[in-house]
Amino acid sequence: MGVLWFGGNIYTMEKEGTAVEAVYTEEGVIKAVGTYEKLYHSYSAYIEREENLQGKTMLPGLVDSHLHIIGHGEKLLRLDLSQMKSAEEVVEALNNRTANLSEGEWLIGEGWNENQWQDPSIIHKEVLDSISPHNPMMLSRVCRHAILANTKAMELAGITEETSDPQGGIIVRDEFGETTGYFLDTAQELIKDAMPGVSQDYLEQVIKIATDDLMSKGLVGGHSEDLNYYGGFNKTYGAFKKAIDGENRKFKAHLLVHHEVMADMIEEGLGYLGGTEYVELGAVKIFSDGALGGRTAWLTEEYADEKGNKGVAIHNHEKLEEIVKEARRYELPIAVHAIGDQAVDAITDVIKKHPLTNGARDRIIHGQILNQHSLDMLKELPVVVDIQPSFVSSDFPWVIERIGDERLALSYAWKTMIREGVECAGGSDAPIEEVSPLLGIEAAVTRKSGIDHKVYCAEQCLSVFEAVKLYTLGSAYAINQEEARGKIATGFSADFTVLEEDIFQVNPETIHAITIAKTVIDGDIVYQNNPTLL
Numbered sequence: 001m002g003v004l005w006f007g008g009n010i011y012t013m014e015k016e017g018t019a020v021e022a023v024y025t026e027e028g029v030i031k032a033v034g035t036y037e038k039l040y041h042s043y044s045a046y047i048e049r050e051e052n053l054q055g056k057t058m059l060p061g062l063v064d065s066h067l068h069i070i071g072h073g074e075k076l077l078r079l080d081l082s083q084m085k086s087a088e089e090v091v092e093a094l095n096n097r098t099a100n101l102s103e104g105e106w107l108i109g110e111g112w113n114e115n116q117w118q119d120p121s122i123i124h125k126e127v128l129d130s131i132s133p134h135n136p137m138m139l140s141r142v143c144r145h146a147i148l149a150n151t152k153a154m155e156l157a158g159i160t161e162e163t164s165d166p167q168g169g170i171i172v173r174d175e176f177g178e179t180t181g182y183f184l185d186t187a188q189e190l191i192k193d194a195m196p197g198v199s200q201d202y203l204e205q206v207i208k209i210a211t212d213d214l215m216s217k218g219l220v221g222g223h224s225e226d227l228n229y230y231g232g233f234n235k236t237y238g239a240f241k242k243a244i245d246g247e248n249r250k251f252k253a254h255l256l257v258h259h260e261v262m263a264d265m266i267e268e269g270l271g272y273l274g275g276t277e278y279v280e281l282g283a284v285k286i287f288s289d290g291a292l293g294g295r296t297a298w299l300t301e302e303y304a305d306e307k308g309n310k311g312v313a314i315h316n317h318e319k320l321e322e323i324v325k326e327a328r329r330y331e332l333p334i335a336v337h338a339i340g341d342q343a344v345d346a347i348t349d350v351i352k353k354h355p356l357t358n359g360a361r362d363r364i365i366h367g368q369i370l371n372q373h374s375l376d377m378l379k380e381l382p383v384v385v386d387i388q389p390s391f392v393s394s395d396f397p398w399v400i401e402r403i404g405d406e407r408l409a410l411s412y413a414w415k416t417m418i419r420e421g422v423e424c425a426g427g428s429d430a431p432i433e434e435v436s437p438l439l440g441i442e443a444a445v446t447r448k449s450g451i452d453h454k455v456y457c458a459e460q461c462l463s464v465f466e467a468v469k470l471y472t473l474g475s476a477y478a479i480n481q482e483e484a485r486g487k488i489a490t491g492f493s494a495d496f497t498v499l500e501e502d503i504f505q506v507n508p509e510t511i512h513a514i515t516i517a518k519t520v521i522d523g524d525i526v527y528q529n530n531p532t533l534l
């Protein structure tokens with residue numbers, strides 16, 4: 001028994017502008033596409049339900065090709081104080097949050113910034129104690145170089161009036177020499193060390209919160225990197241299985257496997273595209289360089305704003321090759337963080353020397369700064385580049401100071417890459433950037449800076465079709481699923497993202513504001529904007 005979807009703009013994404021009137025799905029798979037008349041008559045004996053899209057727009061399900069699901073969940077879980085304009089507002093938010101805390105649970109807030117307050121006095125621990133005498137509290141300043149803690153947190157950390165300042169840190173005291181609850185630099189660790197390590201239950205909770213949010217943003221899946229940071233492969237992978245499979249949450253999680261935990265995966269008898277139906281294992285994650293903000297992305301030429309600095313290679317050539325060789329022993333593809341052109345050159349050299357023989361594809365994550373050689377290598381090799389269009393809005397104009405004008409032509413050069421035939425997939429790198437795929441699509445199309453609202457490198461703007469393709473067929477191609485996902489076509493997964501407005505018709509500058517009407521995974525509606533209509 002199946003479902004007949006009709007009554008909207010159903011874009012198949014096979015070619016620009018290609019649309020169909022209706023789609024018939026059965027057991028999670030698209031059985032047929034065509035006119036309403038034809039499908040209605042062909043499948044009348046099997047149609048269990050009709051889904052009238054009521055003029056909305058249906059796309060193949062959007063997939064984020066690079067994010068960190070647990071980091072995203074933690075961001076959602078923690079109290080965001082970054083927008084607050086006064087200490088009173090912070091206090092009110094904390095008061096609201098304490099109401100939902102269980103016994104002993106830490107209240108963690110992030111991002112307070114007294115420079116945004118009319119009265120920039122730092123909040124004293126006595127104020128925090130009056131809000132929460134029994135639950136420990138830790139509030140990070142926006143810079144992450146300072147925290148506030150209440151007395152309960154200090155007790156748990158064993159901090160008394162006698163505790164002296166650690167090397168490289170300050171426990172701020174008042175004029176009478178008494179602690180104030182304010183901790184700077186390494187002194188923060190005194191409090192942080194007292195926080196409980198993450199349990200599998202906590203990870204499970206975070207993954208549930210994160211994936212529910214991702215589905216509400218129109219995402220049917222995400223390629224995530226988490227497995228090395230929260231207490232090991234088994235614990236983290238187990239938490240994903242419990243949160244997703246254990247709860248029938250149909251989010252398609254594809255997990256990159258950091259090279260440090262590759263052996264743990266092998267030991268479990270798992271490999272590329274192994275795992276469960278909804279929690280699948282992916283390529284081996286390797287870091288090749290740092291990032292542009294701190295001038296650690298690895299460049300062939302020095303930074304324009306720091307003479308002599310070409311950035312940082314995370315591994316020397318031998319080590320990089322060794323890791324890749326180890327991955328190849330198990331026929332595993334690699335997914336390499338490479339932002340600077342030297343980093344891209346280094347890893348594409350190794351890939352060329354140690355190619356995959358099983359048809360899987362290696363991935364270059366970011367690929368922000370290229371030179372002609374790196375571009376040629378990306379064209380030549382069977383690699384996919386995971387790009388994050390939102391970086392344009394966040395990085396321009398300051399990135400021009402880093403790299404100068406000459407290198408701009410092949411930086412964030414997505415139109416060039418696509419035109420030259422480099423396979424690209426689109427992602428957010430959440431929690432670094434906002435997770436919404438619509439924001440990413442808009443950034444790829446408009447290339448507008450979120451800082452000065454100017455357009456940067458307009459010749460690199462993508463069409464809406466190209467941008468949507470990054471998050472549909474692009475993400476599918478990156479994991480060898482291009483014959484099963486990323487299009488609305490017979491035999492493909494019944495994964496859809498339904499939008500209130502037609503993304504191909506609206507002003508591109510308003511794409512981010514389109515409401516997600518429905519998210520559909522394997523034929524099931526997993527998110528609906530207005531639940532009363534269910």
Ligand SMILES: [Zn+2]
Nearest residue numbers: 066067068429
């Ligand atoms: Zn990342």
